[in-house]
Structures are given as C-alpha cells and as structure tokens.
Amino acid sequence: MDKTFRIAPSILSANFAKLGQEIEDVITSGTDIVHFDVMDNHYVPNLTIGPLVCDAIRETAKKVGALIDVHLMVKPVDRIIPDFAKAGANIITFHPEASEHIDRSLAMVRDLGCKSGLVFNPATSLSYLDHVMDKVDMILLMSVNPGFGGQKFIPETLEKLKLARARIDAYYEKTGRQIWLEVDGGVNAQNIAEIARAGADTFVAGSAIFGSPKDTDANRYNTVVSEMRASLATVK
Numbered sequence: 001m002d003k004t005f006r007i008a009p010s011i012l013s014a015n016f017a018k019l020g021q022e023i024e025d026v027i028t029s030g031t032d033i034v035h036f037d038v039m040d041n042h043y044v045p046n047l048t049i050g051p052l053v054c055d056a057i058r059e060t061a062k063k064v065g066a067l068i069d070v071h072l073m074v075k076p077v078d079r080i081i082p083d084f085a086k087a088g089a090n091i092i093t094f095h096p097e098a099s100e101h102i103d104r105s106l107a108m109v110r111d112l113g114c115k116s117g118l119v120f121n122p123a124t125s126l127s128y129l130d131h132v133m134d135k136v137d138m139i140l141l142m143s144v145n146p147g148f149g150g151q152k153f154i155p156e157t158l159e160k161l162k163l164a165r166a167r168i169d170a171y172y173e174k175t176g177r178q179i180w181l182e183v184d185g186g187v188n189a190q191n192i193a194e195i196a197r198a199g200a201d202t203f204v205a206g207s208a209i210f211g212s213p214k215d216t217d218a219n220r221y222n223t224v225v226s227e228m229r230a231s232l233a234t235v236k
C-alpha cells in the first residue's frame with residue numbers, strides 16, 4: 001500500500017495581495033497540494049474565497065504541478081460544486097451536514113471529473129461513511145472546528161484518525177482502492193509526525209507554513225517545509 005505523505009498548504013493564511021507568488025513559493029519549497037478553504041458566513045462564521053479565485057490560480061497551480069483541493073464549508077453545497085469543477089478544482093470535499101443527499105453530492109463531484117471527499121468536524125461521526133465508501137476518494141478529518149485558521153490542534157483527533165485509518169485499510173484489503181486520509185487544523189512541524197503515526201497521509205497546514213518566520217533562504221518557506229519533511233521521515 002502506498003505510504004506517500006502529502007503536504008497541503010492552506011492558502012487562507014497566505015498573502016492574498018500576491019497569491020500567485022505565494023503558491024509558487026510554497027509548492028516549490030516541497031509541498032504538494034493547494035488547500036483552498038471556502039467559507040460562506042452561514043455554515044461557518046467566516047467568509048472567504050470563491051470560484052473566481054480558484055480560476056485565477058489554476059494556471060499557477062498547474063505550472064508547479066500542484067492539485068487544487070477545495071474544502072467547501074458551504075451550506076447547501078450542491079449549487080456551488082459545478083462552479084468549482086469549472087474553475088479548476090481537482091479535489092472537492094464537503095461536510096455531510098451541508099448536504100441533503102450525501103450520496104448524490106459525492107456522485108456529482110465525480111461526474112464533473114473531480115476527486116470527491118467528505119469532511120468530518122471534531123464531533124461528527126465517521127458513520128456517515130457507512131454506505132458511501134465507493135464514492136469517496138478522500139476522507140478529511142478536521143482537527144479544529146471549521147471557520148478559522150490559526151487554531152490549536154484538538155488531541156482527540158488522533159484516536160479518530162486511527163478509526164478512519166482502520167476503515168480505509170479494511171476497504172483497501174477488500175477493493176485494492178486507495179482513499180487518502182487528510183487532516184486539517186493546527187498541524188505544524190512539532191505535531192506532524194504524531195499525526196502521521198495515527199494514520200494521516202495528507203496534511204493541511206496554513207498558519208504554521210505561511211506564518212513561519214522569514215527565511216534567510218530565497219524561498220521563505222524552505223525551512224518550515226524541510227522541518228515538516230524531516231519529521232515525516234521519522235515515521236516511515
């Protein structure tokens with residue numbers, strides 16, 4: 001089974017005045033995925049960016065070989081899914097509480113050519129996965145309550161990650177199909193190895209990367225990303 005670790009910088013903490021350059025810098029420093037947080041001031045108490053911005057960064061993401069991972073914190077979710085698929089999203093995840101018909105929303109994401117995923121808040125049960133594993137490409141566990149960057153990692157997430165990993169491994173044994181396990185919220189170079197040991201393979205990090213002290217290196221994110229990679233290397 002593939003044990004690749006992927007780092008997904010959340011651009012919520014990037015400098016929006018120079019977003020294209022930020023994405024180039026952060027991906028070329030050794031990360032893999034642009035994590036794109038969409039908040040609607042309804043499902044979560046904050047308002048961020050939409051399909052226009054996704055479309056604006058798609059060429060840059062393509063140039064540096066990064067996938068765009070759209071995390072929808074939007075309710076209801078179905079109406080906005082096609083707009084993000086059109087705007088260049090590669091992965092679209094949503095919260096089960098934000099969909100009237102989870103199976104239908106997952107199928108819609110796939111039908112539009114994107115990878116699909118379900119997002120679990122800290123208090124949301126993994127049982128939402130029970131009848132939809134075949135339609136899921138990624139499971140995203142929130143390790144903070146959604147709505148803001150810069151919050152503290154909730155330690156109970158480690159136990160939940162182990163449960164999600166067990167589900168994914170059992171599913172892999174049965175079908176041979178890989179499902180990614182992403183974690184989002186409060187991830188940093190100090191806790192990333194422990195989170196990986198609990199079963200995550202894809203790590204969203206916003207403030208830890210974009211808020212890292214200015215590097216002497218030409219690329220300001222090299223140091224923090226190398227620290228994360230070095231911690232992850234102890235896990236393999």
Ligand SMILES: O=C(CO)[C@@H](O)[C@H](O)COP(=O)(O)O
Nearest residue numbers: 146147149150185186206207
């Ligand atoms: O989805 C969210 C928050 O709702 C996240 O993607 C955060 O933006 C991650 O930020 P940090 O906790 O890493 O600062």
Ligand SMILES: [Fe+2]
Nearest residue numbers: 037071184204
């Ligand atoms: Fe997110």
